[in-house]
Amino acid sequence: MKKNIHPKYNPVVFIDMTTGARIVTSSTKTSDRKEVIDGVEHYLITVGITSDSHPFFTGQKQFVDTEGRIDKFQKRFGTQARRSAKPKL
Numbered sequence: 445m446k447k448n449i450h451p452k453y454n455p456v457v458f459i460d461m462t463t464g465a466r467i468v469t470s471s472t473k474t475s476d477r478k479e480v481i482d483g484v485e486h487y488l489i490t491v492g493i494t495s496d497s498h499p500f501f502t503g504q505k506q507f508v509d510t511e512g513r514i515d516k517f518q519k520r521f522g523t524q525a526r527r528s529a530k531p532k533l
Contacts (some may be wrong), residue, residue, distance in 0.1 A: 456487045458494065465496035 451472040457479060458467040468481060477488040 454487055455484055456489055457481065459488060459490045460494040460496050461490050461492055462497045463494075465494060467494065 453470050453472060454474055456469060456471045456473060456475075458469065458471075459465070460467075468486065471487075471489075473487065473489055475487045475489050478485050479488050480486070
């Protein structure tokens with residue numbers, strides 16, 4: 445590898461603010477807060493949403509579509525009949 449072109453890779457702990465879940469990994473991010481885990485000093489980084497709290501991974505639906513896409517389309521553009529044959533020139 446070339447020297448002085450790669451960012452420094454640090455041990456970090458990502459903390460989910462809503463659930464409190466902790467993900468111990470490595471990253472180029474740093475912070476002012478630190479915590480020692482298993483004798484290694486990790487940077488603490490808080491995040492708003494992780495796989496522990498994201499609706500896609502938890503199975504919770506937050507947005508419910510009351511009208512279907514077809515109904516919205518027909519409401520917007522009307523229920524025009526489709527042509528069954530090519531137009532005559």
